[in-house]
Amino acid sequence: MSMNSRLASSLAVSLLAALAFTLFAQDKDKSDAATIRSMELKWTESYKLRQVDILSSLLADDFVITIEDGSTYSKTGYISHSAEPSVHVEVADMSDLKVRMHGNTAVVTGSYHERGTSDGKRYEYHDRFTDIWMKAGGKWQVVASHYSVPVK
Numbered sequence: 001m002s003m004n005s006r007l008a009s010s011l012a013v014s015l016l017a018a019l020a021f022t023l024f025a026q027d028k029d030k031s032d033a034a035t036i037r038s039m040e041l042k043w044t045e046s047y048k049l050r051q052v053d054i055l056s057s058l059l060a061d062d063f064v065i066t067i068e069d070g071s072t073y074s075k076t077g078y079i080s081h082s083a084e085p086s087v088h089v090e091v092a093d094m095s096d097l098k099v100r101m102h103g104n105t106a107v108v109t110g111s112y113h114e115r116g117t118s119d120g121k122r123y124e125y126h127d128r129f130t131d132i133w134m135k136a137g138g139k140w141q142v143v144a145s146h147y148s149v150p151v152k
Contacts, residue, residue, distance in 0.1 A: 017141075033099040036106045036133050039140060040094060044112075048092040052083050060134065060141040067126060068149050091115040094129075104135040112147065125149070 027091035039058060056079060063075040073081060081087075097110040108131040115124040125147075132144040 032101055032106065035140060035146075036101075036108060037097060038100050039133070039142075040097065040108055040110075040131065043142065044092050044094055047082050048089045050083050050122055052079055055079055055082055060143045061137075063141075063143055063145075065145040065147070067147050068125065086120075087116065087118045089114060089116040106133040106134065106135075106140070107131075 011058045042054065043058050045051075046058070047140065056075075059075045061075060063078065064072055065078050066072050078118045091114060095111045095113070097108060100107045101111075108129075110129055112127045112129050113125065114127075115122075117123070126149070127147045128150055129145065131142050131146075134143050135142050
């Protein structure tokens with residue numbers, strides 16, 4: 001086999017390996033994005049139903065959330081608020097979900113609608129949100145969340 005033939009064969013093998021790696025990475029990103037989307041829905045449902053054990057498993061220990069009025073809560077504060085018996089969530093819906101993968105980090109953006117009662121008074125929110133998920137030790141958890149009210 002000539003030097004040019006060996007070089008061409010090596011180049012072809014290298015290109016095929018690079019293509020296979022790229023396709024594998026794209027499939028992994030799609031799979032991880034689907035997992036994150038599913039976990040977002042699970043988070044919303046467990047919040048609505050006050051399933052504290054599920055919320056706790058989804059939130060990282062150093063989780064922080066910034067809500068509409070600029071207040072921030074830690075994991076413990078958020079879970080305490082979620083379990084508050086005077087709050088009754090009737091509707092908790094997400095839409096326009098977009099998941100962007102960056103290795104072991106996922107950035108999720110979307111719209112959120114919540115309606116219910118708090119201390120007997122009706123409330124309703126229409127927000128935009130950003131959630132940051134990280135994968136550590138083979139487990140995805142949300143590390144930060146930010147909600148804001150769009151200006152009309």
